[in-house]
Amino acid sequence: MPALETQPPSSKMFKLSFPTPNILLMTINRPKAMNSIPMAGHWEAASILDWFDSEPSLRVAIVTGAGKKAFSAGQDLIELSSVKKSPGKEGSHPSSGFLGISKRIGKKPIIAAVNGFALGGGFETCLNCDMVVASPLATFGLPEAQVGLYAAAGGLPRIVRTCGLHIASEIALTGRRLTAQEAFSYNVVNKVSETPEAVVGDAVDLAMKVAAISPDAAIVTRHGLREAWNEGSVETAAKNTSDRYTDGLFQGENFKIGVDAFARKAKPEWVPSKL
Template sequence: MSSTTTQPPQTTIYQLSFPAPHILLVTINREKARNSIPSTGHTEGDAIFTWFDREPSLRVAVITGAGKKAFSAGADLIEQNSRASGNNTEPKRQPYMPSSGFAGLSRRQGKKPVIVAVNGFALGGGFEICLNSDLVIAAPEARFGLTEVNVGLYAGAGGLSRVARSAGLQVASEIALTGRHITPEEAKQWGLINRIAKSRDSVVPEAIELAQLIASKSPDGVIVSRAGIRQAFETASMERASQITEQEYGQALKEGDNFKIGVKAFAEKKTPQWVASKL
């Protein structure tokens, strides 16, 4: 339903599709492995979402998992076991994970919004993806958890700091120290997801509908609004976060085409016809 001006990166882990204009749908395509992600999946994910940020025709991405059991069960523990036991014959890849984190998302800064459609288990790195994404919609059957303590690890792809910032010390401690599964109701109560979908089958369509609503707004306005929110999340001082956003984007946004298009359409009571962002 959509064409792009540049070719997406090659991938063996993900399936890319375009369900609506300006929308990228990324599906983790390892259903038999509960969509766990091996080391190659992190660099592939980083390449995909770097391309997404740079592709002029795309405005919002949705990521989900293949099948009905899991969004992502986290790291590929079979591969992890092979590495830990010294049986891995593949050349070592350094670093194991890019700076953007698990699947190129758990520590991603990025430019454009990503929505997670959680169709099943989101555990370990799968939950860390959610904790750093812009919006999360979960199926009623979804389950979340930082389960790394169950296998002798810790949530090292950015999840600990993000769950603490989002949910607070005590809730974060319960999640990370017990390794238990939490329900969508708990996750929503703690501010970790946005919505619970009507059904598992509707979670992706609902996420795409939300993506379309965002994509209908000014691409420049969305990019700068997202940057301002994330600056506030990362910066200790709220006022300093506002200053940084204004310094980095304020003038460029007001000099850009979409601001002129937006105010002209408002004055003429017309629907704005946005153009690709140059920010």
């Protein structure tokens, strides 16, 4: 257990662990339900990730599913069919979307470790994670239209931007599922693990590389990347990040630590970000 400055929210649906003092591993713990998410689960996840963003000791989060079959099969449709649609937690997602991730802006990076099916909202979650590692047995799809719904948690615009209109249309309109290798070829995943058992470890290895850089630089760089993804103008995207973070970055302690360590050819000893 790392030396946390604050304690995480309690949760009935997610198991929290810490592979290193700077990395949070959030496991969807509903394997008998294919890690589908009931309405309350989205709010729990959003609360956990808000805490993650504010907890100084943590730098990267990983989300995965319990068991061998599913990362997440999406919304709990059995519950959904009986829930009366109304404002609030009983019948809606938080503003950050499915699993608190699919529409999340956030501050710190999240890596998906996809251990099996990533369907519907499970796939939409992956599409808005910062990086994705997939088991060789993982599959990805947006089957919502086949049950009279549509991918409303942010997945449609994100998959178009990631895969292009034509592949995105085939996935969303025909129910085509992508294998892990196909997802890799369409830039949906960063890495396909050699074995199903290796997927979380590979995600931790990737997270450790991110956690090794300046916490301030990670926040600012991530913001710049996402501004470029979301904005139509390169100039606007660059200006938004500069206006928000440049002064704080250069006035911060980690900038001084990094420059001094470079001059001394030493390993920098970062401090928690104050950005």
